[in-house]
Amino acid sequence: MAGERVPLGELSSEFASVQLTIDHDGNGPRLRIEDLRTGHVGFLDPLELETLAWLPEGALHKLLDPSLLRWRGDA
Amino acid sequence: MTSADLANRWDSLIEPGRVHGSLYTDPDIYAAELERIWYRTWVYVGHVSEVPEPNDYVLKSIGPQPVIMSRDKQGQIHLLLNRCSHRANLVCDAQKGNSSAFRCPYHGWTFSNTGKLLGYPFNSGYDGTALKSELGLGRVARVASYQGFVFGSFAQDGPTLEEHLGAATDAFDRLVRLSPTGEVELTAGWLKHKVKANWKMLVENETDGYHPQFVHASIFSVADSGIGELYGDKSVAVCRDLGNGHTENDLRPEFRRLDQPLGWFGTDPAKVPGYVDQLTAVHGDNTREILIDGSPHVMVFPNLFIAEIQLFVIQPLAVDETVQHVTAVQYKGSPDMNRRMLQQTIGSVGPAGFLLADDSEMYERNQRGVHARTPEWLTIKRGLHRERRDENDHVIGDATDEVPQRAIWKHYRSLMEGQ
Numbered sequence: 245m246a247g248e249r250v251p252l253g254e255l256s257s258e259f260a261s262v263q264l265t266i267d268h269d270g271n272g273p274r275l276r277i278e279d280l281r282t283g284h285v286g287f288l289d290p291l292e293l294e295t296l297a298w299l300p301e302g303a304l305h306k307l308l309d310p311s312l313l314r315w316r317g318d319a
Numbered sequence: 320m321t322s323a324d325l326a327n328r329w330d331s332l333i334e335p336g337r338v339h340g341s342l343y344t345d346p347d348i349y350a351a352e353l354e355r356i357w358y359r360t361w362v363y364v365g366h367v368s369e370v371p372e373p374n375d376y377v378l379k380s381i382g383p384q385p386v387i388m389s390r391d392k393q394g395q396i397h398l399l400l401n402r403c404s405h406r407a408n409l410v411c412d413a414q415k416g417n418s419s420a421f422r423c424p425y426h427g428w429t430f431s432n433t434g435k436l437l438g439y440p441f442n443s444g445y446d447g448t449a450l451k452s453e454l455g456l457g458r459v460a461r462v463a464s465y466q467g468f469v470f471g472s473f474a475q476d477g478p479t480l481e482e483h484l485g486a487a488t489d490a491f492d493r494l495v496r497l498s499p500t501g502e503v504e505l506t507a508g509w510l511k512h513k514v515k516a517n518w519k520m521l522v523e524n525e526t527d528g529y530h531p532q533f534v535h536a537s538i539f540s541v542a543d544s545g546i547g548e549l550y551g552d553k554s555v556a557v558c559r560d561l562g563n564g565h566t567e568n569d570l571r572p573e574f575r576r577l578d579q580p581l582g583w584f585g586t587d588p589a590k591v592p593g594y595v596d597q598l599t600a601v602h603g604d605n606t607r608e609i610l611i612d613g614s615p616h617v618m619v620f621p622n623l624f625i626a627e628i629q630l631f632v633i634q635p636l637a638v639d640e641t642v643q644h645v646t647a648v649q650y651k652g653s654p655d656m657n658r659r660m661l662q663q664t665i666g667s668v669g670p671a672g673f674l675l676a677d678d679s680e681m682y683e684r685n686q687r688g689v690h691a692r693t694p695e696w697l698t699i700k701r702g703l704h705r706e707r708r709d710e711n712d713h714v715i716g717d718a719t720d721e722v723p724q725r726a727i728w729k730h731y732r733s734l735m736e737g738q
């Protein structure tokens with residue numbers, strides 16, 4: 245149903261805080277991730293999430309580099 | 320100093336029956352101990368049950384060194400130094416957590432939980448990519464575990480953990496044998512007791528069978544406990560030099576004489592039927608003997624005291640400042656026994672407990688007393704005339720003898736004067 249949001253909860257560590265919600269604004273459900281420190285929001289669809297469940301060790305290392313996206317050197 | 324000077328120096332500080340007071344107060348000696356003992360030999364750090372899931376981590380220590388114990392996604396355990404390779408901030412601050420990566424709060428440098436530098440903000444500020452491969456987190460050179468107990472050594476080479484533990488491996492085997500699953504868990508949480516005393520005061524006290532009847536008389540009488548008798552002049556218990564500085568108060572001869580299953584724990588099998596059934600399912604006819612013998616009372620040099628149902632981890636912070644970290648032993652899968660062990664631990668070493676409070680007062684008084692100018696020496700001769708060897712060729716003495724203290728100093732000296 246469009247507009248329906250199912251809150252899943254907040255996950256925090258000493259490094260990050262995110263609010264998770266299942267979002268139905270689109271034609272199918274998505275996971276809505278809100279970075280509570282900045283308010284920035286991102287989405288993951290079921291296929292993306294399934295892919296994440298299969299991630300091998302270290303697959304996110306490149307993405308965890310702070311200068312890849314958020315704090316880029318002169319891009 | 321030449322090595323002959325050094326040898327002379329230790330000759331003038333440590334004798335077979337006495338040790339010099341400056342060993343507890345001299346900051347130079349303390350600095351040398353950090354290098355020669357704490358940053359070289361195997362030191363207990365943590366237990367695998369404290370990082371049960373992939374990407375779990377806990378903050379630990381090796382003496383004053385801050386250590387992160389992490390479990391990576393493959394299950395392997397790492398001991399990393401909690402110091403950012405940029406400008407040395409603490410990378411982790413939470414006592415425990417779950418994260419595949421750690422991000423330093425100062426400038427955002429980010430490390431995997433295996434210690435690899437993954438990146439840093441605004442990377443054009445650095446020339447080239449060599450930085451990433453060079454600037455991982457520091458790590459404890461060697462990591463090994465025995466029965467789930469994880470030890471670290473800053474030395475690249477040296478004896479293996481099992482060589483270092485030697486006869487003390489038996490204490491771990493006996494401890495986990497009392498768990499029906501053969502595993503203990505350190506999940507009860509930790510209490511920290513800070514004392515203004517040198518760390519060796521604590522190590523020597525853990526297997527000192529001479530003091531309980533005096534220092535702990537009040538708790539024994541309030542609790543109507545028979546423990547005091549175990550350390551009396553009539554006791555058939557023995558103290559033992561297990562080698563490599565490890566020492567023991569072996570109370571089994573007394574428990575066997577008394578012939579009461581779970582008597583060592585101050586209870587009887589009828590009170591914990593679930594636990595006894597579980598243990599019987601594993602050990603059959605041997606169960607009675609296992610329940611009579613009880614749990615070990617062993618000081619594993621330099622910092623892990625297995626005190627029957629509790630574990631104490633000794634952490635020196637300065638020549639006259641030491642923290643004891645205390646937790647209750649928990650047998651994996653034995654809720655009835657675990658509840659009792661936790662209650663007893665809170666009663667004896669919790670914030671309102673008597674046992675550790677009494678010991679701590681002695682530590683601090685000792686540290687103040689040892690500053691007095693004369694006599695310059697501490698006497699550890701008790702039972703020297705009646706030392707003997709057991710069937711495994713270990714030196715033993717009567718329950719109240721100072722065999723353990725002599726054993727600790729003998730090993731200490733070998734570490735301090737060795738190459």
Ligand code: FES
Nearest residue numbers: 403405406423426
């Ligand atoms: S000190 Fe850690 S990022 Fe600068």
Ligand SMILES: [Fe+2]
Nearest residue numbers: 424425426427
């Ligand atoms: Fe500032």
